[in-house]
Amino acid sequence: MSSVALHQLSHSYAGSTYPAVKDIDFTIEKGELVSLLGPSGCGKTTTLKLIAGLLRPTSGEIYFDADRVTDVKPERREAVMVFQNYLLFPYMSIEENVGFGLRMRRLNKQVIAQRVQEMLAVMKLEKLRGRKPAQLSGGQQQRAALARALVLQPKVLLLDEPLSNLDAHLRDEMRELILSIQRSLGVTTIFVTHDQEEAVLLADRIALMFDGKIQQVGESKIFYERPASRRIASFFGNNNSISGFKENRRVTCSIGEFLVESDAAAGPVTVVIRPESILFGDHGVNSFNALVKRQIYMGTHNRYRIDVDGAEWEVIASADSGADLEGKRVSFSLPPEKIWVIPERGQ
Amino acid sequence: MIGLRRFPSWDRREVKGCPACFQVIHVAVIVAIVLGVLLPVIPLLVWSFSHSWFFPEILPMELSGRAWTYIGSPLSKVANALINSLIIGAVVTASAAVLGIPAGRALGLNRFRGKTLVEFLILAPIIVPGLAVIMGIHVLFIRLGLVDTLFGVVLVHLLPSLPYMIMVMSGVFANYNVEFEQQAYSLGAGRIRTFVHVTLPAILPGIVTGSLFVFLISWSQYILTVLIGGGRVITLPVLLFAFAAAGDNAVTTALCIVFLAPAILILLFTSRYLSGESGAMGGFGRL
Amino acid sequence: MNTGLSLIFMLAPALVVILVLFAGGLALGFSQSLGYMPIIGAYGFNLDAYLQLIKSPGFVPSLLLTIFISVLATLLAVVLAVATALTLRKRFVGKKIVSFLYQFPLTVPHLVVAVGVLLLVSQSGLMARAAFQVGLISDPAQFPILVFDDLGIGVILVYVWKEVPFIGLIALAVLQSMGNDYEEQARTLGANSWQTFRHVLLPLIIPGILPGSIIIFAYVFSSFEVPFLLGKSYPAMLSVLSYRLYTDVDLDARPQAMAMSILIAVFVLILVLFYRRLSQRILRRSG
Numbered sequence: 001m002s003s004v005a006l007h008q009l010s011h012s013y014a015g016s017t018y019p020a021v022k023d024i025d026f027t028i029e030k031g032e033l034v035s036l037l038g039p040s041g042c043g044k045t046t047t048l049k050l051i052a053g054l055l056r057p058t059s060g061e062i063y064f065d066a067d068r069v070t071d072v073k074p075e076r077r078e079a080v081m082v083f084q085n086y087l088l089f090p091y092m093s094i095e096e097n098v099g100f101g102l103r104m105r106r107l108n109k110q111v112i113a114q115r116v117q118e119m120l121a122v123m124k125l126e127k128l129r130g131r132k133p134a135q136l137s138g139g140q141q142q143r144a145a146l147a148r149a150l151v152l153q154p155k156v157l158l159l160d161e162p163l164s165n166l167d168a169h170l171r172d173e174m175r176e177l178i179l180s181i182q183r184s185l186g187v188t189t190i191f192v193t194h195d196q197e198e199a200v201l202l203a204d205r206i207a208l209m210f211d212g213k214i215q216q217v218g219e220s221k222i223f224y225e226r227p228a229s230r231r232i233a234s235f236f237g238n239n240n241s242i243s244g245f246k247e248n249r250r251v252t253c254s255i256g257e258f259l260v261e262s263d264a265a266a267g268p269v270t271v272v273i274r275p276e277s278i279l280f281g282d283h284g285v286n287s288f289n290a291l292v293k294r295q296i297y298m299g300t301h302n303r304y305r306i307d308v309d310g311a312e313w314e315v316i317a318s319a320d321s322g323a324d325l326e327g328k329r330v331s332f333s334l335p336p337e338k339i340w341v342i343p344e345r346g347q
Numbered sequence: 348m349i350g351l352r353r354f355p356s357w358d359r360r361e362v363k364g365c366p367a368c369f370q371v372i373h374v375a376v377i378v379a380i381v382l383g384v385l386l387p388v389i390p391l392l393v394w395s396f397s398h399s400w401f402f403p404e405i406l407p408m409e410l411s412g413r414a415w416t417y418i419g420s421p422l423s424k425v426a427n428a429l430i431n432s433l434i435i436g437a438v439v440t441a442s443a444a445v446l447g448i449p450a451g452r453a454l455g456l457n458r459f460r461g462k463t464l465v466e467f468l469i470l471a472p473i474i475v476p477g478l479a480v481i482m483g484i485h486v487l488f489i490r491l492g493l494v495d496t497l498f499g500v501v502l503v504h505l506l507p508s509l510p511y512m513i514m515v516m517s518g519v520f521a522n523y524n525v526e527f528e529q530q531a532y533s534l535g536a537g538r539i540r541t542f543v544h545v546t547l548p549a550i551l552p553g554i555v556t557g558s559l560f561v562f563l564i565s566w567s568q569y570i571l572t573v574l575i576g577g578g579r580v581i582t583l584p585v586l587l588f589a590f591a592a593a594g595d596n597a598v599t600t601a602l603c604i605v606f607l608a609p610a611i612l613i614l615l616f617t618s619r620y621l622s623g624e625s626g627a628m629g630g631f632g633r634l
Numbered sequence: 635m636n637t638g639l640s641l642i643f644m645l646a647p648a649l650v651v652i653l654v655l656f657a658g659g660l661a662l663g664f665s666q667s668l669g670y671m672p673i674i675g676a677y678g679f680n681l682d683a684y685l686q687l688i689k690s691p692g693f694v695p696s697l698l699l700t701i702f703i704s705v706l707a708t709l710l711a712v713v714l715a716v717a718t719a720l721t722l723r724k725r726f727v728g729k730k731i732v733s734f735l736y737q738f739p740l741t742v743p744h745l746v747v748a749v750g751v752l753l754l755v756s757q758s759g760l761m762a763r764a765a766f767q768v769g770l771i772s773d774p775a776q777f778p779i780l781v782f783d784d785l786g787i788g789v790i791l792v793y794v795w796k797e798v799p800f801i802g803l804i805a806l807a808v809l810q811s812m813g814n815d816y817e818e819q820a821r822t823l824g825a826n827s828w829q830t831f832r833h834v835l836l837p838l839i840i841p842g843i844l845p846g847s848i849i850i851f852a853y854v855f856s857s858f859e860v861p862f863l864l865g866k867s868y869p870a871m872l873s874v875l876s877y878r879l880y881t882d883v884d885l886d887a888r889p890q891a892m893a894m895s896i897l898i899a900v901f902v903l904i905l906v907l908f909y910r911r912l913s914q915r916i917l918r919r920s921g
Contacts, residue, residue, distance in 0.1 A: 074821040081822040101823035376721040403766035449644035476856025479895035485662030567743030581691030610741035
């Protein structure tokens with residue numbers, strides 16, 4: 001188990017002028033479970049391969065604890081990567097696959113057999129030991145791939161989209177398995193995903209990446225409550241945002257003037273509010289009228305699509321009221337303490 | 348849930364490695380490829396222009412265009428042989444494509460009972476030595492009056508070449524998604540349009556690769572042509588063999604170059620299909 | 635995908651050509667080897683031709699030489715093909731030109747290669763001249779005998795030169811289709827470059843190049859032109875013996891020629907089966 005520190009890490013693929021990963025500064029604590037989250041092509045898998053040593057950074061350094069490992073070859077790095085499609089060697093049995101890394105280290109045969117045996121037991125793969133990968137289900141292959149990595153007792157475990165190839169019900173099971181193994185072994189784990197829900201469910205901390213850069217780091221809560229940009233809010237499913245200009249504690253925008261409690265500096269800003277924070281009716285402060293374009297009954301609550309100066313906002317409210325508001329103009333209020341204000345940085 | 352015992356950390360025995368070695372080997376292999384390919388070609392070029400060139404001279408003592416003049420003259424029958432070779436090669440290639448593309452499609456896209464047997468039959472002509480077969484065919488063709496004819500030669504050339512076309516095409520079709528065709532039909536394209544606009548572009552690399560193999564097999568075929576053509580159907584390899592056995596180096600090498608030229612031309616057009624991303628060569632691994 | 639009937643329509647034309655020519659030829663050849671030759675008034679069915687062949691003094695040396703040449707040529711071609719394919723899949727400066735050169739031997743007819751190799755490595759060839767110029771030898775006779783030699787070195791050189799790109803391009807296609815992922819997976823699990831090659835790449839490539847290597851083995855075993863031009867007349871490869879018997883003025887030698895060809899076919903089939911067995915066993919052990 002060791003911490004992983006990335007310093008000014010950049011990587012450009014040969015023949016490409018645009019860097020896939022740029023100036024990444026990020027430290028993962030010992031034993032932490034961190035998610036690299038972002039849309040496809042954002043550089044998250046590249047970052048993972050840089051940590052694994054499968055790619056060499058164009059510039060920057062990587063440290064495991066105090067050791068600089070930037071030039072250490074992948075096979076010596078003690079960071080083991082599990083690929084998205086498992087990549088079990090097709091001509092080897094599951095047992096041989098799990099023992100692969102130990103054999104490459106030329107360990108004593110008995111030691112190998114013993115460790116493989118223990119790992120197969122932990123992963124409940126004992127009955128499948130003699131099978132070839134093609135004879136296993138997706139979930140079993142995933143477990144075998146994890147076993148093959150964990151049997152090496154790596155300092156750092158790197159998982160590339162560990163759940164994306166699994167059915168929904170298997171996904172829950174595998175998530176719990178990864179979590180319990182990670183907790184009991186305490187292995188520093190970095191996993192890559194494009195699915196914010198997966199990151200939220202599994203990670204201690206999330207590092208959100210766009211365009212080869214880390215945009216925001218933190219526990220999952222802050223991405224919902226304090227997104228660092230309109231794009232991040234939108235990535236986490238919140239499109240209720242509008243541009244405005246802040247002066248003192250007031251933001252002026254195209255639908256009116258709103259009182260806020262933010263300490264953000266004066267100037268152009270984006271205002272973001274969560275769908276469940278918007279209130280129906282005029283509550284005396286920050287109220288505005290909007291057309292309800294659509295009302296969707298969701299069982300426990302209603303979801304409304306409202307037109308806010310051409311943009312579509314979402315409002316979630318209790319289903320109790322029951323009235324059909326579709327096509328009507330209704331007044332709404334934004335509680336000042338629930339408004340999140342993001343300063344626009346010279347765009 | 349985990350009862351995993353801690354191991355003493357990272358007890359790997361040192362494994363020797365040598366990063367610089369791989370770099371050196373890499374460069375050495377590239378140099379070896381270039382040298383290895385060019386070495387046997389160099390004497391061909393030089394000899395064809397030499398008049399007298401005795402050991403131990405590294406370059407010819409006297410240059411001359413004699414061999415080339417001779418090859419160009421009607422006396423040598425080279426023009427005649429060239430035309431024969433081209434006609435036979437073209438007809439064999441076209442026939443192999445017409446026969447081989449449907450067969451390759453049937454094998455690449457389908458599983459059916461007896462498929463292994465069919466594959467074995469198709470491969471058999473290139474696994475089972477041709478000599479045994481050709482001597483039998485010779486007798487058959489004598490009876491059918493096909494010996495000494497261009498048609499007979501075309502037929503026997505199909506024997507070693509058709510399997511290659513089928514193999515390449517079955518490899519291509521194994522990676523081919525028929526649903527594109529079904530999509531085209533459902534969008535209102537007829538059979539012919541679908542073939543031209545959907546199927547053909549997808550399998551073209553395979554057709555090019557397969558045709559290249561077929562043409563080259565026919566183009567360089569000696570023994571089948573000699574036995575079935577009976578010395579009447581003169582192709583370039585037949586002429587070349589005669590000159591090579593007679594030992595006139597200048598004329599032999601000049602003829603070699605004539606023999607090489609069309610092949611190089613074809614390769615210029617097809618090179619990208621051979622090593623490119625298209626799976627055309629992959630067909631050989633699948634059967 | 636297709637109904638049985640359309641399958642038959644797609645496969646039948648190719649299969650008919652192959653069956654009539656191949657199976658028909660083989661059957662006629664076989665019946666002649668048993669002494670059934672109505673043309674010369676022989677209606678016997680016996681094994682005389684086979685017995686005479688096996689008893690003839692040249693047979694065993696020829697058989698051994700043929701096996702030696704075809705096994706060695708195939709092995710060398712496979713090893714060089716894998717080595718070159720591993721290099722060629724990487725990016726490097728001038729890759730396009732090197733790739734083109736690499737494919738070039740595919741298009742060169744065997745006869746031309748034979749002439750080129752003869753002029754390159756014979757005792758008065760280009761290499762001997764170069765050796766003389768730098769003072770390595772003082773007389774052509776001091777240069778090692780590489781053509782018309784006991785071991786068929788020249789013949790092997792020709793086949794290796796020709797067949798390396800054939801296997802190599804298949805290996806390249808296999809390598810490209812599997813991408814880098816398996817290697818990267820092996821590296822991150824702790825395998826060094828050599829171990830990755832030995833335990834991961836090689837087992838993944840071998841099944842792909844197995845059919846191709848069988849094809850070239852069978853080809854070398856039975857082909858005639860190259861050993862005829864570059865081989866010793868005694869012992870000669872089996873195919874050369876067979877051709878000599880077939881073109882003998884004495885028609886009584888024909889059954890022997892046929893018998894020889896049938897024997898070649900039988901040997902090839904036996905060796906191919908053995909080879910498959912062997913490489914599968916190696917494959918199983920290499921995990």
